[in-house]
Amino acid sequence: MLLVTSAEMQTLDELMIKKMGVPSAALMESIGLRVAQVIIDLLDGMGVHEQMGERSNATAVSSHVKRIAVVVGKGHNGADGLVAARYLHAFGYQVRVWLAAPEDELAPMTRLQFEAYLKLQGQLAAEQDDLADVDVIVDAILGNGSKLPLREPIKPLLRAIRKAERTVVAIDLPTGLDADTGQIDADCVQAAITVTCGFAKPGLYMDPGRNFVGRIVVASLALPREQAEAHGAHHYLITPDLAASRYRKRPTDSHKGTFGRVGILAGSKGMYGAARLAVEAAYRAGAGLVYYFAPTDLSAAWLTAFPVEAIIKRYPGRAGEWTKEAIDALVALFREVTTGVIGPGLGMNLRENVELLFTLANLPVTLVLDADFLSVLASLRDRGQSWFARRSFPTVITPHPKEFARLLDVSVEQVQANRLGYAKEFAVASNVVVVLKGAGTVIATPQPRIWINQTGNSGLATGGTGDVLAGMIAGLVASGYDVQDAAIVGVYVHGLAAQLACQKEQSEESLLASDLFRWLGTAFRQISRAMDISLDG
Ligand SMILES: NC(=O)C1=CN([C@@H]2O[C@H](COP(=O)(O)OP(=O)(O)OC[C@H]3O[C@@H](n4cnc5c(N)ncnc54)[C@H](O)[C@@H]3O)[C@@H](O)[C@H]2O)[C@@H](O)CC1
Ligand SMILES: [K+]
The missing domain is CATH 3.40.1190.20 (Ribokinase)
Structure with a gap:
């Protein structure tokens, strides 16, 4: 299986957006929807729905609807999280968005997603809300654009996520993990599932990071592997195949x-x-x-x-x-x-x-x-x-x-x-x-x-x-x-x-x-x- 480093993934994102003409927002939309689907499947597995067949009907989610906290960073990883939050909200889940950075620091694309979420009546976490009260936490704090060591004020938030002991779904990679080396910050998020964007990253499979990723789901950006290789990707995971x-x-x-x-x-x-x-x-x-x-x-x-x-x-x-x-x-x-x-x-x-x-x-x-x-x-x-x-x-x-x-x-x-x-x-x-x-x-x-x-x-x-x-x-x-x-x-x-x-x-x-x-x-x-x-x- 092809693996793509952080820098290579940035090149490939650019390729898709600038050369192939796929808008950045469309890529985010596909990643965010995939994350939402993974969470719905996860909640199904946790017995959240009264009847499996009700999933497509947004109003039919069981009365003990599960709560989802989406923790959003200021970069595009946060934007993916906001797209997921928008879908989950529309499907009838109780979603709360936690901003990991002041609102005025959000990247322009992230800001647009934030505004769309609010316009559709998406809710923000209130002062008194506690991450320990939710069923699933979505880690959309940092992704491929991050480099260790982590800076404040993210670290206290990561400690709060750990202390909550909830099931975590990480977008792209758990915050605090280095995509290229698998090195981790002491406060690295422990994910149950990592939905990684485009191609899997080497760090997800290397010690010590591989112990923090849980199950890996690759959310495709519809870029053929051969194209990625032609643009320099040259790392592989030795799978049984x-x-x-x-x-x-x-x-x-x-x-x-x-x-x-x-x-x-x-x-x-x-x-x-x-x-x-x-x-x-x-x-x-x-x-x-x-x-x-x-x-x-x-x-x-x-x-x-x-x-x-x-x-x-x-x-x-x-x-x-x-x-x-x-x-x-x-x-x-x-x-x-x-x-x-x-x-x-x-x-x-x-x-x-x-x-x-x-x-x-x-x-x-x-x-x-x-x-x-x-x-x-x-x-x-x-x-x-x-x-x-x-x-x-x-x-x-x-x-x-x-x-x-x-x-x-x-x-x-x-x-x-x-x-x-x-x-x-x-x-x-x-x-x-x-x-x-x-x-x-x-x-x-x-x-x-x-x-x-x-x-x-x-x-x-x-x-x-x-x-x-x-x-x-x-x-x-x-x-x-x-x-x-x-x-x-x-x-x-x-x-x-x-x-x-x-x-x-x-x-x-x-x-x-x-x-x-x-x-x-x-x-x-x-x-x-x-x-x-x-x-x-
Ligand atoms: N370019 C695109 O259009 C796409 C981006 N995608 C998403 O975008 C992510 C990458 O987005 P970005 O490049 O904006 O990067 P990130 O969202 O991963 O993070 C960038 C932000 O984190 C801050 N940061 C970096 N290192 C830090 C540290 N050590 N401590 C504290 N803060 C730190 C930076 O100042 C910057 O504001 C991917 O992981 C993926 O989730 C995907 O949606 C696919 C398409
Ligand atoms: K993340």
Whole structure:
């Protein structure tokens, strides 16, 4: 599903009004009517009407008519609220408008809507009215034109809304939520439903904001998605349909050569579990063959922990001691595969041999870089920029926020406050696909295009799940996906497997990374079936 940032939505509003000739007031009318309809449905669900069939008859709303408070800001979000108030009043509901700003500060369009509402005998809240006495509060205070932090005098009003503990329907976004980042003000409105205007905004799906939006209804402005994309919109939510559309059915006339070979350089003393997880994950995501590159000193006892399907290829030397001989051997081994994973549990010693480190940049295969290897690159003077500049084959990096913060030389808090922005910036500057992990994993490509994932749960916040994800993405690439789709499908299926595991046999506390393997099959079947359905339909 297409998501549109605050600035993009402003451009699209302008496009509709100035180029397409749809009057601004007509757009507001359609949004306000949609909000009114959503509220009527909500009240139906709350048992407000005596008989369902009476809805169309304005005078037939039940005698215990419910009360609706519409809290109106001075901008166009307030204008949408006033249109909704006008319809709800006409349909016979008891509506009271609360102005969040002095009347003489209303924007011209908002003022016109305010006057129309009053001329039709719409009522304002009286001094003694209490928001706690209504059934539904409509948050039409701030929308897409707002930027955090919130200014007075809005904050006391938001606290009054919270204290009232009523059902809130927010127009466009809950006041106090940043449309682009999902960051919130401490007094952010907690909505039960958000009716968002035109297209959904990324912040509605990102932490912590996504916990404040309730159910999302997209009120269309009749602008086709392709037009929005042609005018620069490039953010997407990975919905089940989107994931299914990227799923590739495996050809029937296939053999193990069809699905490529993954080579994995991972593990060090005490950390071979990371390598083992990546190996199995690459197989479970569909790779034809998975090679594990092991130093000669790795004991045979350890290797028995690896899946029997793993092909063990030795390189000379001891774990963590990077010699020219070891790297030369690895370069030759990587020539035998189509896709590589470098990093899980690998340790940091490579940073001491920059020349050998740069040799790996020339590997003529798609690489998935994770964990320690990213920290090694971040420790370079230019934080890996010249290493990435050397790559001539596709590269995917799968950092968690701390690893990404090191690569960017910013704080983890800065990364988390602007996940989309940093992921995009790095993907473009370094020509890599960034998979920024954490709740709501973000995928950014150099084009740039950005996706937000919704699957997964807190069970994934445990050691080893990142190694599984890196292995899966490599397995998908090896079996024929391009890096972008491998990241989308890998991230989606990985999160879905965590959800399935927690529904069926584990909990978010008890989930282990290795539990995911049992559920990858079910997760893949879900998106492959969804694809069949969408093809048939
Ligand atoms: N342009 C149009 O014709 C359309 C606008 N629409 C509605 O208009 C909204 C956007 O309208 P606006 O651009 O007027 O913006 P808003 O109504 O979101 O807010 C703008 C007002 O809020 C104030 N403000 C901004 N940040 C603040 C802060 N941190 N603290 C306190 N006050 C702050 C500004 O001074 C300004 O007066 C959308 O959210 C949507 O609801 C929709 O009806 C679609 C069509
Ligand atoms: K709002």
